[in-house]
Amino acid sequence: MMDVLENVRLGMSAETTVTVTSEMTVGHFVAGMPQVYATPMMILHMEMASGSAIASHLPAGFVSVGMDVKIRHLAATPVGRAVRAISRVIQIDSKSVVFAAEAWDGDRKIGDGTHRRGKCRSSKSGSGKAAHREFGLSQLRASNSFSNRR
Secondary structure, eight states, rough: OOOOTTTTTTTOOOEEEEEGGGGGGGHSSSOOOOBOHHHHHHHHHHHHHHHHHHHHSSTTEEEEEEEEEEEESSOOOOOEEEEEEEEEEEEEOEEEEEEEEEEEEEEEEEEEEEEEEEEETTTTTTHHHHHHHHTTTTOOOOOOSSSSOO
């Protein structure tokens, strides 16, 4: 059996830089909220850096997909500022890779935490069922456990 992560190494890293636009702010998504960099956008940029760190080291037909995030958003960043998301491999197991991720506005850290990505066949080479087997999932079920009950 092929070891998809055999070429991934501890310490591999990548970064992405974005300029915060009004479409990336919490105010864009939620009425009445300020025009500052939204936490989900920061997490997305951290995920993009993480994926970039290992993408070229995966075999053809495989990608990595986000599985878990444990991120703190430490400071607000206004529109127009450049944000760097940096990610570095800190752990590798048979099915996934864990990254230390940080986001910076200049010399000010605005976010940090960890992100786990799993190996997965790309949509061109496999089906959703294959991806579920890859992660050990047997069945997905919808749940109403978070619905508004009275």
